Amino acid sequence: MTRRPLPHWKVTSVLAIFLSIVLPATAADKPVADDSSDGRPAATAQASSSDIEQLKKMLLDQQRQIDELRRALSAKSETPVKSETPAKIETPEPSVAKEAAPAVSYPKSGEVASTTPIVPSAPVVGPPIFNSPLPSPQKPDDSSSPLQLKIGDAYITPVGFMDMTAVSRSTNPGSGIGTNFGSIPYGNVQAGALTETRLSIQNSRLGMRIDALVKGMKVLGYWESDFLGQIGSPPNGGLAVSSNPYVFRLRLYWVDVTRGKFEFLAGQSWSMMTPNRKGISPLPGDIFYSQDIDVNYQLGLTWGRIPGFRGVFHPNDKVAFGVSLENSEPYVGGANGGSAVTLPALVGAANATSGAVLGGQINNGSSVISSAALAPDIIAKLAFDPNSRFHFEIDGVEIANKFANPASTPAFQTNTKVGGGGSINLNVALTKNFRLLTNNFWSDGGGRYIFGEAPDFIIRGNGSLSLVHSASTVTGFEATAGKTLFYGYYGGVYVGKNLAYDSNGTTKIGYGPISSDGQNKAIQEITFGTNTTLAKDAKWGALNLMFQYSYLQRNPWLAAVGAPTNAHVDMGFINLRYTLPGSAPTMGK
Numbered sequence: 001m002t003r004r005p006l007p008h009w010k011v012t013s014v015l016a017i018f019l020s021i022v023l024p025a026t027a028a029d030k031p032v033a034d035d036s037s038d039g040r041p042a043a044t045a046q047a048s049s050s051d052i053e054q055l056k057k058m059l060l061d062q063q064r065q066i067d068e069l070r071r072a073l074s075a076k077s078e079t080p081v082k083s084e085t086p087a088k089i090e091t092p093e094p095s096v097a098k099e100a101a102p103a104v105s106y107p108k109s110g111e112v113a114s115t116t117p118i119v120p121s122a123p124v125v126g127p128p129i130f131n132s133p134l135p136s137p138q139k140p141d142d143s144s145s146p147l148q149l150k151i152g153d154a155y156i157t158p159v160g161f162m163d164m165t166a167v168s169r170s171t172n173p174g175s176g177i178g179t180n181f182g183s184i185p186y187g188n189v190q191a192g193a194l195t196e197t198r199l200s201i202q203n204s205r206l207g208m209r210i211d212a213l214v215k216g217m218k219v220l221g222y223w224e225s226d227f228l229g230q231i232g233s234p235p236n237g238g239l240a241v242s243s244n245p246y247v248f249r250l251r252l253y254w255v256d257v258t259r260g261k262f263e264f265l266a267g268q269s270w271s272m273m274t275p276n277r278k279g280i281s282p283l284p285g286d287i288f289y290s291q292d293i294d295v296n297y298q299l300g301l302t303w304g305r306i307p308g309f310r311g312v313f314h315p316n317d318k319v320a321f322g323v324s325l326e327n328s329e330p331y332v333g334g335a336n337g338g339s340a341v342t343l344p345a346l347v348g349a350a351n352a353t354s355g356a357v358l359g360g361q362i363n364n365g366s367s368v369i370s371s372a373a374l375a376p377d378i379i380a381k382l383a384f385d386p387n388s389r390f391h392f393e394i395d396g397v398e399i400a401n402k403f404a405n406p407a408s409t410p411a412f413q414t415n416t417k418v419g420g421g422g423s424i425n426l427n428v429a430l431t432k433n434f435r436l437l438t439n440n441f442w443s444d445g446g447g448r449y450i451f452g453e454a455p456d457f458i459i460r461g462n463g464s465l466s467l468v469h470s471a472s473t474v475t476g477f478e479a480t481a482g483k484t485l486f487y488g489y490y491g492g493v494y495v496g497k498n499l500a501y502d503s504n505g506t507t508k509i510g511y512g513p514i515s516s517d518g519q520n521k522a523i524q525e526i527t528f529g530t531n532t533t534l535a536k537d538a539k540w541g542a543l544n545l546m547f548q549y550s551y552l553q554r555n556p557w558l559a560a561v562g563a564p565t566n567a568h569v570d571m572g573f574i575n576l577r578y579t580l581p582g583s584a585p586t587m588g589k
Helices: 008-027 049-077 236-241 345-353
Strands: 149-151 154-169 196-200 205-214 217-229 247-259 262-270 305-316 319-326 377-387 390-405 413-431 434-444 457-459 465-467 469-481 484-495 498-501 508-511 520-537 541-556 567-579
Touching: 205 247, 413 465, 457 508, 465 498
Parallel strands: none
Antiparallel strands: 149 154, 154 196, 154 205, 154 567, 205 217, 217 247, 247 262, 262 305, 305 319, 319 377, 377 390, 390 413, 413 434, 434 469, 457 465, 469 484, 484 520, 498 508, 520 541, 541 567
C-alpha cells in the first residue's frame, strides 16, 4: 500500500499546538526576566537544550502516532493486504459517560387514582408500596407527557377523576346516588310507589400521592377526597334547590414508610378488614371494593375508611402479615340504612334527661363520632400471593365495648363485652382475562364492618351487653374483552336475632321479630356491569363509559299479616368518567 506524505499544513498545525502547550509549561518552571519599561513580563523565555531534545522526541512520537492512525483509516476504506496488520487503536473511555435514560414505565389509567383496577393488569407480587429506588424523572417530550412533578427529592402525582353519574330506581329510597341497602321502601308505603332518576357529579375525586426516599426509607403519602359530604339541614339544605354546593369530603389521608421487610402506616386508610387484590397494600388500586358505579359499592362487602396505625412484615415477595389498631365505635345499628336494635327503657329514660347514652355512650346511626369507644379495634391479616394470578388472605378483628348503666344501683355500673369477626378472601385468574373471587365474613359483634347493615350488640334490660351474629359475602367474576371490562357479583348479608325482655319482664327488646318490617333478617343484591375505555392517552388522561344494573331485596324478621314479605328495587347506573393524566414513578417493576 502506497504511503502518502502527510500534508505540510497538518505537520505545521501539530507543531504549533505542541509549542503552545510545552513551551509555556517549561518556562513556568524558571524565573522570567522583566525587561519591559512598563513592568510587563517578557514575551518569550529561553529554553534549555534538554527541553529542546525532549520536544523533538515528543514530535517524533506524535508523527509516529499520526502515521499509525493514517494506516488504520486507510485499512478501513481499502481492502487490506494480508501481510499487513493494522495497528490496534485504543480509544480511551470518556471521563464523563452519558447517563442512560431511566427505564420508567407508567401504570394504566386507574392504577394511580381510586378507579378500581381492571383485571388484565396482573399485579406485581412484592411488598405493597415499592421495592426499588425511585427513578430519575423523564424529560417531557412530545410523545408522552404523564403528569408528574418533582420537588426536591419527592415525586408528586395528582390523582383523581371527574364523574357524571345518572341513577334510576324503581322505588324511591331517598338516599342520593349511593344506595342504603337496608332501608329500601316496601311496596305498601308512599316511597315504594314512586320512582326516581337522579344526576350528580358528587363521585368526582381529587387528591395526590407523594413518593420519596428518606435516609434509606421509602415514603409514600396519599390524599384523596370526593364531594359526597352532606349539604346539611335548612337553611343550608335549601341550596340544593339551585346551586348544588356539594361538600368536599375527606376519604383517605395517610403516610406509609417502608424499610427493608418492615412497613408502617399512620392516618386514615381503607380498613385492613377491606379485602385486598394484592398483598396488604393500602393503595386503592390494590384494594377490592368492587367495580360498581354505586358509591356505596356492593352489598355484603366488608369495608371502612378508618383512622389508625398499621404495621406490616414482608418475609418475602409472596407473604405479608399485618397488624393494625383502628378507630372503634360502639354500634347498635341504624346507620347506612341498617336496622337498629330496640333499646331498653333505661336508655330512653337516661337519654331524655341527660343525653348520656345515645351519642355519649353508644352510636345508633344518628350520632356523630363521639361515643365512648373503650379501645381501638385490633385487626390482623395474613396474605399470600404465590403468583400474579392468585391471592388468598385471612383476617380477623377484635372489638371491645363498654356500657355504664344509668339505672343501676349503685349508679353507672359498667359491663364490658368483647366481640369480633373474621374473613376468608380469595381471588384467582382462571385465564388471562377471567378472574373469580369470593370474600366471606362471619362475626359475633362485628356488623359495623358490613357497611353498618348489622348492629354489634344489644343492651339488655339490666344494662348488660349481648353480641349480635352477622355474616356476609361478595362472590362473582371479572373478565375483559378488548377495551371492555365485564363483571357480575352476588352480595348477601344475614343478621341473626338476639332477643331479651326489658326490666318489666314483658316487653321484647333487642334484634329480631319484634315489630313488623322493623329489622332485617337478610339482604341480597345481584349486580352486572361493564366498563369500557373509550379513549386513553398519557398526555390528557382517559375517558370511560360505565353501566351497572342491580336487583336488591331485603327480608324482615317479621312481616305483618297482609303486608309485603320483602322490599325490592331495580337500579340502573350510567357513568361517564374522565380520569386525570398522571403516573406515579414505577416502584417494584
